[in-house]
Amino acid sequence: MENIYLAKQPILDRNKDLVAFELFFRSQELENSANPENGLSATANVIVNAYGHLGIQNVLGQQRGFININGDLIRSDLINLLPQKHVVLEISSSEIIDDELIAHCTELKKSGYQFALTGVTSVNENVQRILPLINIVKIDVSRLSQIELTELVKQMKRWPVLFLAEKVESHDTANQCMHIGFEMFQGYFYAKPESISGKRADPAKLSLLNLLTLVMSDSDLEEIDKEFKREPGLSYNLLRMVNSAAVGIPQKVNSIKQSIMLLGRKQLQRWIQLLLYTTENSKNNEGLDNALLRTAAARGKLMELIAAVERPHDKNYQERAFMVGILSLLDTVLGIEMQQIIDKLSIPEDMSQALLIREGRLGLELQLIEANEMGEVKTIQSLLKELDFLNLNELTNLELAALGWVNRIGEAAN
Structure with a gap:
């Protein structure tokens, strides 16, 4: 079996309770590969082998795991090897959303999978096509101003989605996102909270x-x-x-x-x-x-x-x-x-x-x-x-x- 690299980042809710991890899988072969087609195959194999080899319980405990997938992986049978109850499938907003992809996602959703849409900065036609199937929208809050974030969340409230703020790196950003209406949070601030000057030790x-x-x-x-x-x-x-x-x-x-x-x-x-x-x-x-x-x-x-x-x-x-x-x-x-x-x-x-x-x-x-x-x-x-x-x-x-x-x-x- 190829070498597998694993990393994970915590995801918390509004009460700061740990609810999930985002998982990152890579292989040494993939890291050095210059062939995109081989890269796709390696990504699929790394994810599936990782779950089989590493053991989902060891990796996640009782939490869910968010994992990045692409259209080709969604269309393959490999995706069905991932446990529905333990994973949230992350699709990039830059993915081309065509009828075939929508059909596959619809079937996966019926069988119990949840989807997150990541990299969202606007509600374009591509995003609107997939939103009815999405459970969680992940927004990189470092790329938008507070006004832009507020407007984006307001626009997307027409769909029954939860909002997850990623790249949260300070108390101010966390508080702003909380006020805007985000329900889930991840970023360096939560992975390793910053020390507050003048904080009194318990x-x-x-x-x-x-x-x-x-x-x-x-x-x-x-x-x-x-x-x-x-x-x-x-x-x-x-x-x-x-x-x-x-x-x-x-x-x-x-x-x-x-x-x-x-x-x-x-x-x-x-x-x-x-x-x-x-x-x-x-x-x-x-x-x-x-x-x-x-x-x-x-x-x-x-x-x-x-x-x-x-x-x-x-x-x-x-x-x-x-x-x-x-x-x-x-x-x-x-x-x-x-x-x-x-x-x-x-x-x-x-x-x-x-x-x-x-x-x-x-x-x-x-x-x-x-x-x-x-x-x-x-x-x-x-x-x-x-x-x-x-x-x-x-x-x-x-x-x-x-x-x-x-x-x-x-x-x-x-």
């Missing part, structure tokens, strides 16, 4: 950071237990988690000390790191935090798996790699400088270099994961060449393992 998160400091510095059990008792909500969550995971134990665990001993310091540290990305008290941010939690957790696990390929017998290095991935978004969540987090946690030099300036081996691996999240294929290939121990296919397989781990965490938490 006291509960600072308490978690104190706990993380105690665990990482090998403080005694009494001190960790005392810190937990200052936060009843954390104590409850820890007991609930340990009891749900403690298979085979004859009786319920009912003390913090017992929970910590049962869980072990390494797992306790990981649990606290992940908990830093959740917000118990803010209903408005739960979905955003969920998207960040999944990104941070996937980064941590993928960093660990990559480090295990590079240094299979160095468990300490693998653990440092996991921590770099998890901590890499923490400055955004807490609203404080990364340097302050590093100082508080007394982080080793190689981790500090990776988190602050993306240098060293761990820094290169973090760069690789960030490029993968953004779909920057050339950067990915360049970094793989520089690291020189991993290829694109191996990276994809490791990413799938990481995504499977993240999905299992999510299921255990519910």
Whole structure:
């Protein structure tokens, strides 16, 4: 099977709940191909092979996946191999909409597929022909002014479609789109929300950071237990988690000390790191935090798996790699400088270099994961060449393992 490259970007609703991912599939062969006909065949094969080989549940969890398709793929039998309940088929507004394409889309819609129309900037004749079959209209909000966006949405409200704003990259743009009437959102702002100057760190998160400091510095059990008792909500969550995971134990665990001993310091540290990305008290941010939690957790696990390929017998290095991935978004969540987090946690030099300036081996691996999240294929290939121990296919397989781990965490938490 050909090498498959996979990237995905979160899609959120008006409540900032994670509802879907846009998936990007490419192959190394396709990337270097100069023949458009071969390109079409490769695109179809990559998408279908990806779903068969990668496993839809590993890639998406419970969310839907938006995937780009073209007219030739719609007309082929291959499209029917994609699971209706898990995908939204994205058609470009520049696609030539003829009677044959409309007929195929109509049949696919009858069998349960949903369609999104992407790249819309005006309601021309081509767009009007396909709109009756469209569920979601995706608009690149970076290409239009607020007045143009408002007018476009107003014109398209004649059709029963949902509006998705893509390329949302700031708070201002997000708020404007919300006001105009967009129901779904994607972009760098949601994939990695910007840190707001002057933002106050949540006291509960600072308490978690104190706990993380105690665990990482090998403080005694009494001190960790005392810190937990200052936060009843954390104590409850820890007991609930340990009891749900403690298979085979004859009786319920009912003390913090017992929970910590049962869980072990390494797992306790990981649990606290992940908990830093959740917000118990803010209903408005739960979905955003969920998207960040999944990104941070996937980064941590993928960093660990990559480090295990590079240094299979160095468990300490693998653990440092996991921590770099998890901590890499923490400055955004807490609203404080990364340097302050590093100082508080007394982080080793190689981790500090990776988190602050993306240098060293761990820094290169973090760069690789960030490029993968953004779909920057050339950067990915360049970094793989520089690291020189991993290829694109191996990276994809490791990413799938990481995504499977993240999905299992999510299921255990519910």
